[in-house]
Amino acid sequence: MIKSQFKDWIKLTTIIAENHQEVPDIECPNCHRFGINYQYVGDIKSRAGFLDIWCNSCLNGIHLSRTKAPETVSMLPFDAVEEYKKKVPRFTPIEP
Ligand SMILES: [Zn+2]
Numbered sequence: 001m002i003k004s005q006f007k008d009w010i011k012l013t014t015i016i017a018e019n020h021q022e023v024p025d026i027e028c029p030n031c032h033r034f035g036i037n038y039q040y041v042g043d044i045k046s047r048a049g050f051l052d053i054w055c056n057s058c059l060n061g062i063h064l065s066r067t068k069a070p071e072t073v074s075m076l077p078f079d080a081v082e083e084y085k086k087k088v089p090r091f092t093p094i095e096p
Helices: 002-019 081-087
Strands: 036-042 048-055 060-068 075-077
Touching: 002 036, 002 048, 002 060, 036 081, 075 081
Parallel strands: 036 075
Antiparallel strands: 036 048, 048 060
């Protein structure tokens, strides 16, 4: 069950890449509410870093390391620890 859910979360990365800034209408694969948010963190120049996607309703999500942020999405630099903490809640990572 968890395995198939991870795939659903991975699908969200495509939607995020295509939808640029805001992702208000993505349904959570876990609780099926519309509370998905995401944050890319990494090197602003190369756009390489990691991606967190989480649900604000049930606080489940995924953490993807070694990913590349599309040019169109907002990204935090690695050293923006405070901003990261403010934006990203402590969510339960879904494992593949
Ligand atoms: Zn949820």
